[in-house]
Amino acid sequence: MNARTTHWVVAAAFAALIVGAILSRIIEPGVRVEKIMLTTNTPALRLFSATPGQHPIALLAHGNGGSKEMLFRFGEALAAAGFDCYSVDQAGYGASPQSCSRPNVRLHFQQAQLELGAVDVFIGHSMGCGTGSWSVREAGFRPRLFIGVGRPSELGEHGTPVLLLAGLFDQFFRPAELRAVKDAQVVISPWCEHILEVYDPVLVNAAVKAACDTVDKPVPAAPTAWLWRFAGLVLGIAGALVLMFRLPELHPRLARIRRYIVPAVLLIALGVMLSTWVGVTPQLRRIPQQMVLLPVIWLALTGLGRLRMPRWSLVGVTGILSLVCLAVSRYLAYPQTKNSYFIAYALFCALGISTLLLLPSTLVGRIATRGGATLDGDIAMAIFASYAIGQFMPLFY
Numbered sequence: 140m141n142a143r144t145t146h147w148v149v150a151a152a153f154a155a156l157i158v159g160a161i162l163s164r165i166i167e168p169g170v171r172v173e174k175i176m177l178t179t180n181t182p183a184l185r186l187f188s189a190t191p192g193q194h195p196i197a198l199l200a201h202g203n204g205g206s207k208e209m210l211f212r213f214g215e216a217l218a219a220a221g222f223d224c225y226s227v228d229q230a231g232y233g234a235s236p237q238s239c240s241r242p243n244v245r246l247h248f249q250q251a252q253l254e255l256g257a258v259d260v261f262i263g264h265s266m267g268c269g270t271g272s273w274s275v276r277e278a279g280f281r282p283r284l285f286i287g288v289g290r291p292s293e294l295g296e297h298g299t300p301v302l303l304l305a306g307l308f309d310q311f312f313r314p315a316e317l318r319a320v321k322d323a324q325v326v327i328s329p330w331c332e333h334i335l336e337v338y339d340p341v342l343v344n345a346a347v348k349a350a351c352d353t354v355d356k357p358v359p360a361a362p363t364a365w366l367w368r369f370a371g372l373v374l375g376i377a378g379a380l381v382l383m384f385r386l387p388e389l390h391p392r393l394a395r396i397r398r399y400i401v402p403a404v405l406l407i408a409l410g411v412m413l414s415t416w417v418g419v420t421p422q423l424r425r426i427p428q429q430m431v432l433l434p435v436i437w438l439a440l441t442g443l444g445r446l447r448m449p450r451w452s453l454v455g456v457t458g459i460l461s462l463v464c465l466a467v468s469r470y471l472a473y474p475q476t477k478n479s480y481f482i483a484y485a486l487f488c489a490l491g492i493s494t495l496l497l498l499p500s501t502l503v504g505r506i507a508t509r510g511g512a513t514l515d516g517d518i519a520m521a522i523f524a525s526y527a528i529g530q531f532m533p534l535f536y
Contacts, residue, residue, distance in 0.1 A: 145388050152381035156408055159375025163412040165367040170218045172415075177227065178250045182234040183207060186214035186224040195259040195354045198252060198282070199226035200267030202289065202337075204492045204531045206233030206418035212338050213262050216347045216362050222260065227251050229270065231533040234422055239533035241481050244270055249278055260350045264288040264337050265311075275299055284353040286346050289336045291320045300324075302349045304342040306331035324349070334495075340365070372412050379408035383506050398515040401507040402523040405499075419530060429529030437521035440504075444513060450504050450520060454497045461490035485533070493528050500524035 166172060169189050177183045184207040188194055197217050199210040207226040214224040230246075231239020244266075252258060252274070261282040263271040268287035274280035276295045285292060286302045289309055294301065301323040305314060307330065314327045328341040336342055344361050351358045382404045387397040414420045436453075443452050464487035471480040504520030 142389075145385055148381060149385050149389060152378040152385065155374050155378030156382070156411075159371040159373075159378060159408075160411045162367050162371025163375065164415060165364050165371070166415075167215050167219045167362045167364040170215055172215075175225075177225065177254050180236050181251045181254075182228040183251070184211070184214065184226045186211070186218040186226070188218050188221050188223070190221065194221055194223040195350075195356070196255055196257065197222045197224040197260040197262065197350065198255060198258045199224060200229060200261075200263040200270055201226070201232065202263075202265030202267055203488045203533070204232070205264065205267075205337075206531075208233070208414070208416055208418035209337050210262065210264065211416035212343050212365055213346055215364070216343050217260070217350060219362050220347050220351055220359050221356055222350065225251070225255060229267065231535065233418055234424075235534075236424065239485070239535050245273060245278075249274065249280075252280060258282045259354055260284045260286065262286040262288065262346060263290075265290050265333065268292055284350060286349065288342065288346075289333050291317050292323065300353070302326070302346065304328075304336065304345060306333065306336050306339060306342075308332040309336070338365075368416065375408050375412045379405050383503075384509070387510065394510065397511050398507055398518040399522070401515075402503050402519045402526075405503060406523060406526055422530070424534065425529050428532065428534065429525050432525035432529050433521055436524050437517060440517040440521060444517065450501050450516070454494055454501060457490050457497060458494040461487050461494055464490060485535070489532050492531050493524075496527040496531065497524055500527065 171187055171189050173185050175183050175185050197214070199214055201207060201209045207228045210226045214226050217224050228235040230237035230243035237243050258280075259282065261271050261280075261284070263269070263286070265288070268290040271280070271285065272287070272292045272294055275285065275297055276293065281297070281299060283300070284302065285294060285299045286304065288304045289306070290312055292301055292303065301320065303317045303320060303323050303325045305312060305317055306328045307314065310333050314325070317323070317325045317327075326342065326345040328336070328339045331339040331342075340361065348358050383401045386404065387394045387400055393400060410419050410421070439453055440450060443450065464483050468480055468483035468487055471483060500520045500523045503523040504516035507519030508516030
């Protein structure tokens with residue numbers, strides 16, 4: 140590809156990235172969004188209808204490795220139906236100033252619900268469902284409707300109506316386990332898995348219908364703004380990938396710093412397009428964790444190189460270790476061994492998140508190596524992986 144063509148390709152990629160960023164910020168008409176702080180230590184995303192008057196309250200709790208932004212689809216759809224929705228960062232996650240521990244997670248959640256008062260609808264994904272279940276059993280939490288996503292609920296004998304939502308390919312809980320929950324309505328999406336359950340339109344629409352029936356509101360038409368955001372994501376990522384390949388070719392000086400350009404382009408693109416509904420905005424409190432991870436990952440990659448092992452071997456190692464920790468956590472009979480169970484499960488979550496995020500990091504390293512040196516790929520992969528893992532891994536300090 141000659142220089143002139145390269146310039147035109149880079150310009151088109153920048154245009155795609157800009158258009159993708161614009162599309163990724165489209166929100167359903169009539170829905171307002173604001174970041175607030177519940178009590179003194181519970182960051183929350185409030186999604187509410189622009190229509191004046193009293194609105195039923197919905198409380199949303201994300202899963203492990205998540206943040207308040209990850210339930211944006213549910214909150215947006217409920218807000219469009221006339222609900223006042225509060226999606227909270229649990230302790231140790233997102234922008235929460237607290238450390239991740241079982242007591243903190245439960246207390247953190249309790250403080251949020253105390254400020255909101257009576258909650259009409261609760262939605263909890265995975266770990267959020269577990270936290271909500273505990274609050275119903277042990278802390279007097281009584282929503283009019285309990286919606287668990289990707290996990291069976293254990294509410295005890297409290298008579299709270301339950302709706303369980305999950306994907307057919309959920310890695311942790313099979314549909315039969317959800318259907319075994321007594322007196323629960325169950326909806327299974329035919330295509331998604333555990334992570335994508337929070338974005339699945341089948342599950343979101345089922346939640347909105349059940350929530351509206353609970354408070355005697357008409358069910359509105361299904362939201363469509365998410366389609367524009369998804370189109371923007373696809374367009375923006377396509378533009379970012381082109382820039383990762385072609386930007387270093389514009390000038391020899393750029394080629395010499397491709398190890399920094401390649402991860403930076405993708406991180407900026409993801410930050411611009413996913414900040415609203417995934418939560419990738421830099422967090423000051425997470426920088427120390429990311430700075431510690433950077434040399435650790437780079438040294439691991441250097442060691443693999445000396446052993447003549449490919450970069451994806453690191454993915455395999457973390458994956459195996461996460462499965463071992465999962466097996467140990469299931470072997471420990473909670474609640475008899477609360478502390479050991481929590482440590483094993485926390486390690487599984489941290490290693491599982493690392494495994495998941497090392498997969499795209501390996502691609503980043505491969506792109507940086509193309510036209511450069513192995514060192515370029517190792518540094519690029521370490522930069523991307525340390526930021527991504529540090530962003531979503533729970534904080535224990």
